[in-house]
Amino acid sequence: MRIAMISMHTSPLEQAGSGDAGGMNVYVLNTARHLARRGVEVDIFTRATRPSQGEIVAVEEGLRVINIVAGPYEGLDKEDLPTQLAAFTGGIVNFARCFGLDYDVIHSHYWLSGQVGWLLRDLWEAPLVHTAHTLAAVKNAHRTQGDTPESEARRICEQQIVDNADLLVVNTVQETRDLVEHYDAAAERIVVVSPGADVELFTPGTDRNTERSRRELGIPLHTKVVAFVGRLQKFKGPEVLIRATAELMRRDPHRDLRVIMCGGPSGAHATPETYQLLARELGVERVVRFLSPRPPEELVSVYRAADVVAVPSYNESFGLVAMEAQATGTPVVAAAVGGLPTVVDAGETGLLVHSHEPEAWADALAQLLDDDERRIAMGEAAVEHASQFSWAAAATQLEAIFADALSIEIPDCHARRAIGY
Structure with missing residues (x-):
């Protein structure tokens, strides 16, 4: 054929x-x-x-x-x-x-x-x-x-x-x-x-893998990390995550948190500075770090370095980022839109958020960031869930x-x- x-x-x-x-x-x-x-x-x-x-x-x-x-x-x-x-x-x-x-x-x-x-x-x-x-x-x-x-x-x-x-x-x-x-x-x-997902490439990392991934990215080992992977455009919701980060830091100014935004600008009027300026205006430029897009062989380190991967899109036909993250053993907080309720087993491998309000996203992220036992259990379940998709x-x-x-x-x-x- x-x-x-x-x-x-x-x-x-x-x-x-x-x-x-x-x-x-x-x-x-x-x-x-x-x-x-x-x-x-x-x-x-x-x-x-x-x-x-x-x-x-x-x-x-x-x-x-x-x-x-x-x-x-x-x-x-x-x-x-x-x-x-x-x-x-x-x-x-x-x-x-x-x-x-x-x-x-x-x-x-x-x-x-x-x-x-x-x-x-x-x-x-x-x-x-x-x-x-x-x-x-x-x-x-x-x-x-x-x-x-x-x-x-x-x-x-x-x-x-x-x-x-x-x-x-x-x-x-x-x-x-x-x-x-x-x-x-x-x-x-x-x-x-x-x-x-490429379940041969996107695999769960050991503690040593996570430590190496964080060292390569310049992230302290014991810092809590949220990652966003995808194009920096309104439809993908990066602004939602940045505003939720500001809300988390407003609630607890001493929270040890890093947010990784891995992706490039997309759209007629998008520039690399668009979301950097937003982070600065909201006072979280020290917390939010931007990385350029990278090939899958390097992207796996970003997933492994994260405690949670956020997918705040306004719609997704499927949600490949959510699936790749789960394959590496990282739970997902995702918008309850499009195909994401299929990709994320709500309550088992991550959380679904039925709003794009910063407060709702701050609540969901805090649930996992502040509950190590639940987050780790979700990560283990996520690997099994992702293995069903190839x-x-x-x-x-x-x-x-x-x-x-x-x-x-x-x-x-x-x-x-x-x-x-």
């Missing part, structure tokens, strides 16, 4: 945690890796952003990333990418023609790629499987005050993809409900595939879904004429 994966707006090889690179990048790369290891040939098509990338990047046997030139390498925001849909699609068609490739199934990720996949579906007469990752209607329903709403144009494009994709893959049952409620999707065409299992499910998609009959031009198109 040969699969064409489409990830137009961000390459799976980009560092997750800044710009437009996030959990979707991790999802695409890891599912593709494990599909390839099962003998499925996978080409991931993405837009080239610098000439040094080269056209074809061999990731491992059976898996390549194809960089398609569509528009200038630099200077195009994600909001401008719809202007390059035709160029990007043309580049894919030309690549497949030049190398004599036929793809059995198209798997598109995010709405921009879904529009490309929809066209390729008809050109290649191959079934389209689509994973949205985020949806405009859902983001608008949960957007923060002052945050820019997703456009009606995007919502219309998503509706077209939902109407025309052969199968829709979602991360959680909640996403199924979102598609049915907001996009009138047919439930029988939706399949839930839980993402995973990328290998996700890839096995996807391969079966692709096989099912192959049995879907796509009318060709002659058939359409015959039935009166």
Whole structure:
């Protein structure tokens, strides 16, 4: 089986945690890796952003990333990418023609790629499987005050993809409900595939591992540590954690606490200083420390160094950070939104917060930071919980879904004429 994966707006090889690179990048790369290891040939098509990338990047046997030139390498925001849909699609068609490739199934990720996949579906007469990752209607329903709403144009494009994709893959049952409620999707065409974590890399550390991780990060061994991992944008809620930190320090000025914010700015108006200035204004700049995004091999040290990982997002289709944290044995305090109630076993591997008010978050964080016995027990339970989710299992499910998609009959031009198109 040969699969064409489409990830137009961000390459799976980009560092997750800044710009437009996030959990979707991790999802695409890891599912593709494990599909390839099962003998499925996978080409991931993405837009080239610098000439040094080269056209074809061999990731491992059976898996390549194809960089398609569509528009200038630099200077195009994600909001401008719809202007390059035709160029990007043309580049894919030309690549497949030049190398004599036929793809059995198209798997598109995010709405921009879904529009490309929809066209390729008809050109290649191959079934389209689509994973949205985020949806405009859902983001608008949960957007923060002052945050820019997703456009009606995007919502219309998503509706077209939902109407025309052969199968829709979602991360959680909640996403199924979102598609049915907001996009009138047919439930029988939706399949839930839980993402995973790299449980071979993200493993619980020994006391010595934790000590080394803290030493590398310059954190005192006996300080309580809360970590945030992800893009620094309003939708991910870093401001919620910083304000909760200020509330914790207001309640107890002598609390020995460090908050690690690991990620880069994301969004049209975001700068590295945005949240640093907030921490300074709230008087917690000594407590809050900012780290640049880092690859998984280094990120594991951040998880191990933390007593608690906070995920204060306003919505998450799944919540990969929460899953990776639990795999390392670190309990999670997360917003009770999107897929996070699935990822976090509330009361057993972490806590869910049903608000984004700083006081509520300070209460939840204090519960775990001040109760060593409960926090340690949750960390042990978290490892077992995370072991139920793996990328290998996700890839096995996807391969079966692709096989099912192959049995879907796509009318060709002659058939359409015959039935009166």
